[in-house]
Amino acid sequence: MSSLQHLGCSRSEAIVIAKEIVRKHFIHHVFRGSHFEDGNEVYRFLEHEQFIPKCFNFRGSIDDTEPESALRIGERLMKIMSAILESYASEDMYRLDYLAISNSEEFRRYVNMIQSLQRVDLFALSPDEKLAFFLNLYNAMVIHAVIRRGYPEGLINRKSFVTDFQYLVGGNPYSLNTIRNGILRGNQRAPYALVKPFTSGDNRLQIALSKVNPLIHFGLCDGSKSSPRVRFFSPQNVQAELRAAAREFFRNNTVEVDLSNRTVYLTCLMKWYSVDFGNEKDNLKWIMSYLDADKAGLLTHLIDDGGVINVVYQDYDWSINS
Numbered sequence: 396m397s398s399l400q401h402l403g404c405s406r407s408e409a410i411v412i413a414k415e416i417v418r419k420h421f422i423h424h425v426f427r428g429s430h431f432e433d434g435n436e437v438y439r440f441l442e443h444e445q446f447i448p449k450c451f452n453f454r455g456s457i458d459d460t461e462p463e464s465a466l467r468i469g470e471r472l473m474k475i476m477s478a479i480l481e482s483y484a485s486e487d488m489y490r491l492d493y494l495a496i497s498n499s500e501e502f503r504r505y506v507n508m509i510q511s512l513q514r515v516d517l518f519a520l521s522p523d524e525k526l527a528f529f530l531n532l533y534n535a536m537v538i539h540a541v542i543r544r545g546y547p548e549g550l551i552n553r554k555s556f557v558t559d560f561q562y563l564v565g566g567n568p569y570s571l572n573t574i575r576n577g578i579l580r581g582n583q584r585a586p587y588a589l590v591k592p593f594t595s596g597d598n599r600l601q602i603a604l605s606k607v608n609p610l611i612h613f614g615l616c617d618g619s620k621s622s623p624r625v626r627f628f629s630p631q632n633v634q635a636e637l638r639a640a641a642r643e644f645f646r647n648n649t650v651e652v653d654l655s656n657r658t659v660y661l662t663c664l665m666k667w668y669s670v671d672f673g674n675e676k677d678n679l680k681w682i683m684s685y686l687d688a689d690k691a692g693l694l695t696h697l698i699d700d701g702g703v704i705n706v707v708y709q710d711y712d713w714s715i716n717s
Contacts, residue, residue: 452513465565534627
Protein backbone atom coordinates (compact mmCIF):
# COMPACT_ATOMS: atom_id res chain seq x y z
CA MET A 396 0.00 0.00 0.00
CA SER A 397 2.86 2.35 0.87
CA SER A 398 4.36 1.64 -2.59
CA LEU A 399 1.13 2.77 -4.24
CA GLN A 400 1.22 6.00 -2.27
CA HIS A 401 4.92 6.53 -3.00
CA LEU A 402 4.50 6.09 -6.75
CA GLY A 403 1.19 7.90 -6.84
CA CYS A 404 -0.52 5.25 -8.97
CA SER A 405 -3.53 2.97 -8.80
CA ARG A 406 -3.33 -0.72 -8.02
CA SER A 407 -3.90 -1.63 -11.67
CA GLU A 408 -1.08 0.71 -12.71
CA ALA A 409 1.18 -0.77 -10.03
CA ILE A 410 0.47 -4.26 -11.36
CA VAL A 411 1.54 -3.17 -14.85
CA ILE A 412 4.77 -1.77 -13.40
CA ALA A 413 5.39 -4.94 -11.37
CA LYS A 414 4.87 -7.15 -14.45
CA GLU A 415 7.42 -5.10 -16.35
CA ILE A 416 9.92 -5.35 -13.48
CA VAL A 417 9.50 -9.13 -13.44
CA ARG A 418 9.61 -9.37 -17.24
CA LYS A 419 12.92 -7.52 -17.23
CA HIS A 420 14.25 -9.91 -14.59
CA PHE A 421 14.91 -7.51 -11.73
CA ILE A 422 12.82 -9.71 -9.43
CA HIS A 423 11.52 -13.26 -9.74
CA HIS A 424 8.66 -15.13 -8.13
CA VAL A 425 10.19 -17.46 -5.54
CA PHE A 426 8.43 -20.53 -6.96
CA ARG A 427 7.45 -19.60 -10.52
CA GLY A 428 10.41 -17.62 -11.76
CA SER A 429 9.67 -14.80 -14.19
CA HIS A 430 5.88 -14.76 -13.72
CA PHE A 431 3.99 -12.06 -11.86
CA GLU A 432 0.81 -12.74 -9.94
CA ASP A 433 -1.14 -10.17 -7.97
CA GLY A 434 -1.88 -11.26 -4.44
CA ASN A 435 -0.11 -12.65 -1.40
CA GLU A 436 2.96 -13.78 -3.35
CA VAL A 437 6.68 -13.81 -2.54
CA TYR A 438 9.37 -12.40 -4.83
CA ARG A 439 13.12 -11.96 -4.55
CA PHE A 440 15.78 -9.99 -6.39
CA LEU A 441 17.43 -11.82 -9.26
CA GLU A 442 20.84 -11.60 -7.56
CA HIS A 443 19.40 -13.56 -4.61
CA GLU A 444 18.47 -16.60 -6.72
CA GLN A 445 20.16 -19.80 -5.55
CA PHE A 446 21.80 -20.44 -8.93
CA ILE A 447 23.62 -17.08 -9.03
CA PRO A 448 26.91 -18.29 -7.40
CA LYS A 449 27.42 -20.71 -10.32
CA CYS A 450 27.03 -18.00 -12.97
CA PHE A 451 30.42 -16.90 -14.28
CA ASN A 452 29.10 -13.77 -15.98
CA PHE A 453 27.78 -12.34 -12.69
CA ARG A 454 29.99 -9.98 -10.68
CA GLY A 455 28.07 -9.27 -7.51
CA SER A 456 25.25 -7.09 -8.87
CA ILE A 457 22.72 -7.11 -11.66
CA ASP A 458 23.38 -4.82 -14.60
CA ASP A 459 20.52 -2.34 -14.14
CA THR A 460 20.83 -0.63 -17.52
CA GLU A 461 18.21 -1.18 -20.21
CA PRO A 462 19.12 -4.51 -21.84
CA GLU A 463 20.48 -4.55 -25.38
CA SER A 464 18.70 -6.75 -27.86
CA ALA A 465 19.74 -10.39 -27.84
CA LEU A 466 20.54 -10.12 -31.55
CA ARG A 467 22.90 -7.19 -30.94
CA ILE A 468 24.69 -8.94 -28.09
CA GLY A 469 24.94 -12.12 -30.16
CA GLU A 470 26.60 -10.17 -32.98
CA ARG A 471 29.09 -8.63 -30.55
CA LEU A 472 29.89 -12.06 -29.11
CA MET A 473 30.47 -13.49 -32.58
CA LYS A 474 32.82 -10.65 -33.55
CA ILE A 475 34.90 -10.82 -30.36
CA MET A 476 35.25 -14.60 -30.43
CA SER A 477 36.03 -14.62 -34.16
CA ALA A 478 38.83 -12.14 -33.45
CA ILE A 479 40.13 -14.45 -30.71
CA LEU A 480 40.20 -17.38 -33.15
CA GLU A 481 41.99 -15.34 -35.75
CA SER A 482 44.75 -14.44 -33.28
CA TYR A 483 45.07 -17.50 -31.04
CA ALA A 484 43.99 -20.56 -33.04
CA SER A 485 46.13 -22.71 -35.29
CA GLU A 486 45.93 -22.16 -39.03
CA ASP A 487 43.40 -24.99 -39.44
CA MET A 488 41.42 -23.67 -36.42
CA TYR A 489 41.53 -27.06 -34.67
CA ARG A 490 43.93 -26.05 -31.86
CA LEU A 491 43.60 -23.16 -29.44
CA ASP A 492 46.19 -21.45 -27.28
CA TYR A 493 44.09 -21.12 -24.13
CA LEU A 494 46.86 -19.43 -22.12
CA ALA A 495 47.31 -16.72 -24.75
CA ILE A 496 43.55 -16.25 -24.99
CA SER A 497 43.25 -15.84 -21.21
CA ASN A 498 45.84 -13.03 -21.24
CA SER A 499 44.44 -11.24 -24.28
CA GLU A 500 42.65 -7.91 -24.51
CA GLU A 501 39.98 -9.57 -26.66
CA PHE A 502 39.15 -12.05 -23.90
CA ARG A 503 38.99 -9.24 -21.31
CA ARG A 504 36.46 -7.48 -23.55
CA TYR A 505 34.52 -10.73 -23.88
CA VAL A 506 34.34 -11.22 -20.10
CA ASN A 507 33.02 -7.67 -19.70
CA MET A 508 30.56 -8.03 -22.56
CA ILE A 509 28.87 -11.22 -21.29
CA GLN A 510 27.50 -9.35 -18.28
CA SER A 511 25.05 -7.86 -20.80
CA LEU A 512 23.44 -11.30 -21.11
CA GLN A 513 21.94 -11.20 -17.62
CA ARG A 514 18.53 -9.71 -18.48
CA VAL A 515 18.45 -10.02 -22.27
CA ASP A 516 15.10 -10.81 -23.94
CA LEU A 517 15.53 -14.18 -25.68
CA PHE A 518 11.91 -14.27 -26.81
CA ALA A 519 12.64 -11.57 -29.39
CA LEU A 520 14.88 -13.93 -31.39
CA SER A 521 13.68 -15.71 -34.52
CA PRO A 522 14.41 -19.48 -34.75
CA ASP A 523 17.59 -18.98 -36.83
CA GLU A 524 18.74 -16.10 -34.64
CA LYS A 525 18.19 -18.26 -31.58
CA LEU A 526 20.05 -21.16 -33.20
CA ALA A 527 23.10 -19.01 -33.98
CA PHE A 528 22.94 -17.28 -30.59
CA PHE A 529 23.09 -20.52 -28.60
CA LEU A 530 25.61 -22.25 -30.88
CA ASN A 531 27.95 -19.29 -30.40
CA LEU A 532 27.25 -19.03 -26.68
CA TYR A 533 28.06 -22.72 -26.20
CA ASN A 534 31.37 -22.50 -28.05
CA ALA A 535 32.38 -19.33 -26.21
CA MET A 536 31.42 -20.82 -22.84
CA VAL A 537 33.61 -23.88 -23.47
CA ILE A 538 36.63 -21.63 -24.00
CA HIS A 539 35.76 -19.60 -20.89
CA ALA A 540 35.23 -22.78 -18.83
CA VAL A 541 38.58 -24.27 -19.89
CA ILE A 542 40.32 -21.04 -18.89
CA ARG A 543 38.51 -20.64 -15.56
CA ARG A 544 38.21 -24.28 -14.45
CA GLY A 545 40.74 -26.18 -16.53
CA TYR A 546 40.00 -28.90 -19.05
CA PRO A 547 38.20 -31.87 -17.44
CA GLU A 548 39.90 -35.26 -17.17
CA GLY A 549 37.69 -38.32 -16.78
CA LEU A 550 33.95 -38.93 -16.98
CA ILE A 551 33.01 -37.42 -13.60
CA ASN A 552 34.91 -34.19 -14.26
CA ARG A 553 33.44 -33.91 -17.76
CA LYS A 554 29.94 -34.20 -16.33
CA SER A 555 30.69 -31.44 -13.83
CA PHE A 556 32.21 -29.33 -16.61
CA VAL A 557 29.01 -29.33 -18.67
CA THR A 558 26.60 -28.86 -15.75
CA ASP A 559 28.29 -26.63 -13.16
CA PHE A 560 29.80 -23.88 -15.30
CA GLN A 561 26.87 -21.54 -16.01
CA TYR A 562 25.96 -18.14 -17.39
CA LEU A 563 23.04 -15.97 -16.33
CA VAL A 564 21.13 -15.31 -19.56
CA GLY A 565 17.73 -13.65 -19.71
CA GLY A 566 17.17 -14.15 -15.99
CA ASN A 567 17.89 -17.88 -16.05
CA PRO A 568 20.99 -20.07 -15.62
CA TYR A 569 22.37 -21.87 -18.66
CA SER A 570 25.04 -24.56 -18.53
CA LEU A 571 26.64 -26.30 -21.50
CA ASN A 572 24.27 -29.20 -20.88
CA THR A 573 21.13 -27.06 -20.83
CA ILE A 574 22.18 -25.22 -23.99
CA ARG A 575 22.99 -28.32 -26.00
CA ASN A 576 20.31 -30.70 -24.77
CA GLY A 577 17.70 -28.34 -23.38
CA ILE A 578 17.67 -25.52 -25.95
CA LEU A 579 19.27 -26.80 -29.17
CA ARG A 580 17.88 -30.35 -28.90
CA GLY A 581 14.42 -29.36 -27.72
CA ASN A 582 14.82 -30.72 -24.17
CA GLN A 583 16.18 -34.18 -24.95
CA ARG A 584 18.15 -36.28 -22.47
CA ALA A 585 21.92 -36.08 -22.77
CA PRO A 586 23.65 -39.37 -23.71
CA TYR A 587 23.29 -41.85 -20.83
CA ALA A 588 21.35 -39.34 -18.72
CA LEU A 589 18.15 -40.41 -16.95
CA VAL A 590 16.30 -37.09 -16.97
CA LYS A 591 15.75 -34.20 -19.34
CA PRO A 592 17.43 -30.84 -18.64
CA PHE A 593 14.13 -29.00 -18.04
CA THR A 594 11.15 -30.12 -16.00
CA SER A 595 7.61 -29.38 -17.17
CA GLY A 596 7.34 -26.12 -15.22
CA ASP A 597 10.67 -24.67 -16.33
CA ASN A 598 10.18 -21.40 -18.23
CA ARG A 599 13.32 -22.12 -20.29
CA LEU A 600 11.17 -24.62 -22.18
CA GLN A 601 9.60 -21.64 -23.94
CA ILE A 602 13.03 -20.80 -25.37
CA ALA A 603 13.87 -24.35 -26.53
CA LEU A 604 13.92 -24.97 -30.28
CA SER A 605 10.84 -26.87 -31.42
CA LYS A 606 12.66 -28.81 -34.14
CA VAL A 607 16.06 -30.46 -33.76
CA ASN A 608 18.56 -29.92 -36.55
CA PRO A 609 21.10 -32.78 -36.26
CA LEU A 610 23.72 -30.56 -37.90
CA ILE A 611 24.11 -28.74 -34.57
CA HIS A 612 26.45 -31.53 -33.44
CA PHE A 613 28.97 -30.44 -36.07
CA GLY A 614 28.78 -26.83 -34.96
CA LEU A 615 29.45 -27.43 -31.27
CA CYS A 616 33.02 -27.73 -29.99
CA ASP A 617 33.48 -29.39 -26.58
CA GLY A 618 37.22 -28.61 -26.41
CA SER A 619 38.39 -32.11 -27.33
CA LYS A 620 40.49 -33.28 -30.26
CA SER A 621 37.68 -35.41 -31.69
CA SER A 622 35.20 -32.57 -31.50
CA PRO A 623 34.31 -30.42 -34.50
CA ARG A 624 36.52 -27.35 -34.63
CA VAL A 625 35.35 -24.25 -32.83
CA ARG A 626 33.51 -21.77 -35.02
CA PHE A 627 30.97 -18.98 -34.72
CA PHE A 628 27.82 -18.57 -36.78
CA SER A 629 25.93 -15.67 -38.30
CA PRO A 630 22.14 -15.61 -37.76
CA GLN A 631 21.58 -14.76 -41.44
CA ASN A 632 23.48 -17.80 -42.78
CA VAL A 633 23.47 -20.26 -39.89
CA GLN A 634 21.82 -23.10 -41.84
CA ALA A 635 24.33 -22.95 -44.71
CA GLU A 636 27.21 -22.56 -42.25
CA LEU A 637 26.10 -25.67 -40.35
CA ARG A 638 26.03 -27.65 -43.60
CA ALA A 639 29.55 -26.43 -44.35
CA ALA A 640 30.62 -27.46 -40.82
CA ALA A 641 29.26 -30.96 -41.39
CA ARG A 642 31.04 -31.30 -44.73
CA GLU A 643 34.32 -30.21 -43.16
CA PHE A 644 33.88 -32.57 -40.22
CA PHE A 645 33.18 -35.62 -42.40
CA ARG A 646 35.93 -34.69 -44.83
CA ASN A 647 38.62 -34.72 -42.15
CA ASN A 648 38.93 -38.48 -41.77
CA THR A 649 35.93 -39.00 -39.52
CA VAL A 650 34.22 -41.34 -42.00
CA GLU A 651 35.97 -44.35 -43.50
CA VAL A 652 34.46 -46.85 -45.94
CA ASP A 653 36.07 -50.32 -46.06
CA LEU A 654 34.58 -51.88 -49.19
CA SER A 655 36.22 -55.31 -48.81
CA ASN A 656 34.92 -55.79 -45.25
CA ARG A 657 31.64 -53.97 -45.92
CA THR A 658 32.31 -51.71 -42.96
CA VAL A 659 31.68 -48.01 -42.44
CA TYR A 660 33.42 -46.16 -39.63
CA LEU A 661 31.49 -43.23 -38.16
CA THR A 662 31.97 -40.68 -35.40
CA CYS A 663 30.67 -41.56 -31.93
CA LEU A 664 28.59 -38.38 -32.05
CA MET A 665 26.14 -40.20 -34.31
CA LYS A 666 25.83 -43.01 -31.80
CA TRP A 667 25.43 -40.82 -28.74
CA TYR A 668 22.81 -38.64 -30.43
CA SER A 669 21.17 -41.36 -32.50
CA VAL A 670 17.70 -40.06 -31.57
CA ASP A 671 18.55 -36.93 -33.60
CA PHE A 672 20.03 -38.74 -36.59
CA GLY A 673 17.75 -41.79 -36.96
CA ASN A 674 18.65 -45.43 -37.54
CA GLU A 675 21.98 -46.54 -38.99
CA LYS A 676 20.65 -47.24 -42.48
CA ASP A 677 19.11 -43.77 -42.70
CA ASN A 678 22.32 -42.28 -41.30
CA LEU A 679 24.38 -43.75 -44.11
CA LYS A 680 22.10 -42.23 -46.72
CA TRP A 681 21.99 -38.93 -44.84
CA ILE A 682 25.76 -38.44 -44.68
CA MET A 683 26.17 -39.12 -48.39
CA SER A 684 25.69 -35.46 -49.30
CA TYR A 685 28.44 -34.43 -46.87
CA LEU A 686 31.16 -36.82 -48.14
CA ASP A 687 33.72 -36.28 -50.85
CA ALA A 688 33.05 -37.93 -54.20
CA ASP A 689 35.28 -40.99 -53.59
CA LYS A 690 33.80 -41.93 -50.23
CA ALA A 691 30.28 -41.18 -51.42
CA GLY A 692 30.84 -43.53 -54.37
CA LEU A 693 32.05 -46.37 -52.15
CA LEU A 694 29.16 -45.91 -49.75
CA THR A 695 26.66 -45.80 -52.61
CA HIS A 696 28.03 -49.13 -53.87
CA LEU A 697 27.54 -50.75 -50.46
CA ILE A 698 24.01 -49.41 -50.08
CA ASP A 699 22.86 -50.24 -53.61
CA ASP A 700 23.92 -53.90 -53.63
CA GLY A 701 21.56 -54.63 -50.72
CA GLY A 702 24.07 -56.53 -48.60
CA VAL A 703 24.70 -56.19 -44.88
CA ILE A 704 26.74 -53.12 -43.90
CA ASN A 705 28.67 -53.13 -40.66
CA VAL A 706 28.81 -49.80 -38.81
CA VAL A 707 31.67 -49.23 -36.37
CA TYR A 708 31.87 -46.13 -34.21
CA GLN A 709 35.37 -44.77 -33.81
CA ASP A 710 36.99 -44.06 -30.43
CA TYR A 711 36.57 -40.49 -29.24
CA ASP A 712 39.73 -38.59 -28.31
CA TRP A 713 38.85 -36.56 -25.22
CA SER A 714 42.27 -34.89 -24.91
CA ILE A 715 42.24 -31.08 -25.11
CA ASN A 716 42.38 -29.31 -28.49
CA SER A 717 45.43 -27.21 -27.65
